[in-house]
Amino acid sequence: MALEDFERSMARCVRCSLCKFPPLEQVKSWRFANVCPSITRYNFHAYSGGGRLLIGLALLQGRLDYTDEMTEIIYRCQMCGACDISCKYNRDMEVLEPQYELRARLVNDGQLLPAHMPVIESLRKEDNMLQRLKVDRGKWAEGLDVKDITKETAEVVFHAGCRLSFDEDLWKVARGTVSLLKKAGVDVGIVGSEEACCGGRAYEMGYQGELIKYAEHNIDTWRAAGARIVITSCSDCYAAFKILYDKIGLKPNPQVLHITEYLERLIAEGKLRLTKEVPMTVTYHDPCHLGRKAEPYIHWQGVEKKAYGQLILHDPIKEFRRGTFGVYEPPRNVLKSIPGLRLVEMERIKEYAWCCGAGGGVKEAYPDFATWTALERIAEAKTTGASALVTACPWCEKNFNDAISESGDRIEVYDVVELVQQACGGA
Numbered sequence: 546m547a548l549e550d551f552e553r554s555m556a557r558c559v560r561c562s563l564c565k566f567p568p569l570e571q572v573k574s575w576r577f578a579n580v581c582p583s584i585t586r587y588n589f590h591a592y593s594g595g596g597r598l599l600i601g602l603a604l605l606q607g608r609l610d611y612t613d614e615m616t617e618i619i620y621r622c623q624m625c626g627a628c629d630i631s632c633k634y635n636r637d638m639e640v641l642e643p644q645y646e647l648r649a650r651l652v653n654d655g656q657l658l659p660a661h662m663p664v665i666e667s668l669r670k671e672d673n674m675l676q677r678l679k680v681d682r683g684k685w686a687e688g689l690d691v692k693d694i695t696k697e698t699a700e701v702v703f704h705a706g707c708r709l710s711f712d713e714d715l716w717k718v719a720r721g722t723v724s725l726l727k728k729a730g731v732d733v734g735i736v737g738s739e740e741a742c743c744g745g746r747a748y749e750m751g752y753q754g755e756l757i758k759y760a761e762h763n764i765d766t767w768r769a770a771g772a773r774i775v776i777t778s779c780s781d782c783y784a785a786f787k788i789l790y791d792k793i794g795l796k797p798n799p800q801v802l803h804i805t806e807y808l809e810r811l812i813a814e815g816k817l818r819l820t821k822e823v824p825m826t827v828t829y830h831d832p833c834h835l836g837r838k839a840e841p842y843i844h845w846q847g848v849e850k851k852a853y854g855q856l857i858l859h860d861p862i863k864e865f866r867r868g869t870f871g872v873y874e875p876p877r878n879v880l881k882s883i884p885g886l887r888l889v890e891m892e893r894i895k896e897y898a899w900c901c902g903a904g905g906g907v908k909e910a911y912p913d914f915a916t917w918t919a920l921e922r923i924a925e926a927k928t929t930g931a932s933a934l935v936t937a938c939p940w941c942e943k944n945f946n947d948a949i950s951e952s953g954d955r956i957e958v959y960d961v962v963e964l965v966q967q968a969c970g971g972a
Contacts, residue, residue, distance in 0.1 A: 548605055548650050551643035553849065555602040557857075563635055564594035564628035573892040577925050580627040580893065582900055582918040591618050594628025594640040601647040611656050619647060620658050621914060624749045624905030625833040630868040630896050637857070637865055648751030660910035661750050668755060672741040673707040683737030685709065685716040691723050692734030694770035699734030701726065702772040702799070704763075704786075706779030707742050708939040714946070715939050721966045722778050722804055728969060729816040733776075736766060745785030745834075750906040756785070760795040767799050778804040778962060780938035781904075783872075784834035791842045803835055805876040805937050805961055812882050819968035822885030827959070828931040829877060829888060830922060830945075831898035832938035837868030868896030876937045876961050883968040889929045891922075899925065901936070903944035919948035923956060933957035935964065 565584045572578045579585040584593040591600065597619060603609035622644070629641035651657070667676040685705060692699045703726065709719040726733045744759030763786070767775055775797065777783050787801040811817040831837075843864050850858045873895045880888050893899045902908070902918025923945060926934045934956055936942055945958045 546642070546646060548601055548643065548646040551639060551646060552602065552605055554639045555598040555605075555643050557636075557638050558595045558598045560590070560595055562593070562595065564632045564640055567631060567893060567897040568634045571893075571897050577892045577899070580631050580897055580899065582625070582902060582914075582921070583622045585921075586914060586917060587621065592621060594632065594644070597622070597644050597647060598640065601643050601650075604647075604650070611651075611654070616651060616656055616658060619651065620906060621911055622905055623833070623900045623902060623907045623918065625900035626838045626868070627833075627897070627900065630837050633865055633867045637863075645749070648749070649753050652751035658750075658906070658910055661906055664906075664909050665747060665750070665752055665755070668742055668747055673711065674742055674746050675707050675711045677711045680738060682710045682740055683735075685719050686723070686735055686737060689720060689723055691727070692732075693737050694734035694766070694772070695736060695739050697734065698771040700732040700772065701734070701774045701776055702767055702770055703733055703735050704743075704775060704777040704779075704782055705735065705740060706777055706782040706939065708943060709779060710740065712939065712943060715942065718778055718939060718942070718960045718962050721962045722776075725808070725817065725962065725965060725969065726776075729811045731811075734770065734772075739766075743779075743782040743785035745781050745789055746906070748785070748789060749904065756789055757793060757795070760790045760793065764790070764795060764797050767797060772799045774807075775799045775801050776804055776807050777801075778937070778939065778960070780832035780835035780839070781940055784838050788839060788842050803872055803875070803937065805835075805879055806872060808879050808961070808965060809875040812879065817965075817969065819883050819965065821968050821970050823883050823964055823967050824885040825933055825964075826887045826889060826931050827880065827933045827935045827964075828891050828926050828929045829880060830891070830901065830926070830934055830936040830941060831871075831873065831895055832936055832941050833898070833900050833904060835876075835937055836871040836873060836898055837896040839872050840866045840868055840870045842866070871896060879961055879965060880935065883964055886964065886968075889931055891925050891929055893925065901938075901941035901944045902948075903940040908940075908944060915944055916948045916951055919944045920952055920954070923948060923954055927956060931956075933959055935959045935961055937961045
């Protein structure tokens with residue numbers, strides 16, 4: 546699609562500011578009564594979802610020219626989708642989709658963010674978003690007795706993703722995932738050094754062509770391996786594989802599952818037994834890409850009409866993605882299966898969860914904003930009395946740990962996989 550396809554939707558924004566806050570019935574305190582990091586931090590309407598719709602509309606209609614300040618406003622956003630979900634609580638209109646197209650318009654018109662350019666150049670040269678050498682991508686798996694699907698077939702493919710592949714502090718999550726799968730008797734394989742980026746992060750930065758390139762490559766790789774299931778521990782990868790690939794008409798043939806969905810299945814089937822107590826009180830952070838942005842994509846083709854000059858009707862009826870059907874229960878069910886572990890919830894959860902701060906190119910271009918956003922979530926986590934913050938995405942874990950290191954704050958951060966491993970006796 547293109548920005549022009551959302552002109553009517555952008556024009557319907559009435560500046561009600563519902564995109565800035567959770568619905569009133571979801572608000573539990575004044576302290577955590579915000580849902581959009583960008584407007585909360587910069588406190589000017591242009592930084593809200595609605596504000597960016599108005600910018601897009603003005604650009605489209607020739608009432609606004611590009612400026613460096615405008616580019617900064619458009620990119621100081623994690624693309625977390627919270628504005629979209631909050632708006633749709635009361636209205637049927639798209640808020641996030643036009644913002645994808647707005648960024649794509651900037652890229653196509655040469656209005657590039659300098660901080661993103663080295664990242665995209667690295668992606669095109671080395672197939673990853675961390676500006677690392679492709680040849681080093683498989684080092685995380687050294688010493689693991691696991692199939693290489695470029696040489697043999699496997700029923701299940703584990704896709705590590707860029708962050709887990711290159712961040713040595715997080716290798717324990719990738720290695721732990723493979724160990725758990727093998728302990729459960731799963732026929733699992735990896736792509737190793739030949740693995741490539743999902744393309745989703747580049748798409749969110751406005752480089753939509755990269756998504757198509759990597760979607761085609763990854764799907765061909767999985768098919769060649771005869772894979773029945775593709776599993777990832779990265780929420781960014783999960784949303785790209787399951788949602789964005791479907792959106793562009795390249796839905797994968799293998800079933801795509803997040804590791805928490807697969808662990809829930811293995812535990813329920815008795816193939817993975819959690820026998821060791823993990824005496825902790827934890828709170829769970831819903832990654833945006835596993836939560837509201839992981840709701841299945843809904844394809845719609847039809848006609849938009851107006852009744853009585855103002856009532857918007859769709860023929861056929863159009864369903865809207867409202868974040869309700871994201872992956873919320875599997876990670877919680879896995880945590881609840883761990884002996885001795887107590888799960889307590891934060892105020893903003895599931896489709897109304899506050900972002901970790903790392904998405905949409907913000908961590909790459911505005912690390913101070915990424916840190917500020919993470920510290921807001923950490924402050925919320927600490928109010929629960931939990932001793933640890935648990936998530937299910939390496940980008941979230943990395944950003945939380947970076948924020949804690951910078952601030953001197955004190956709370957442990959874990960991936961769900963790490964705690965399951967403890968409960969399995971260090972499998």
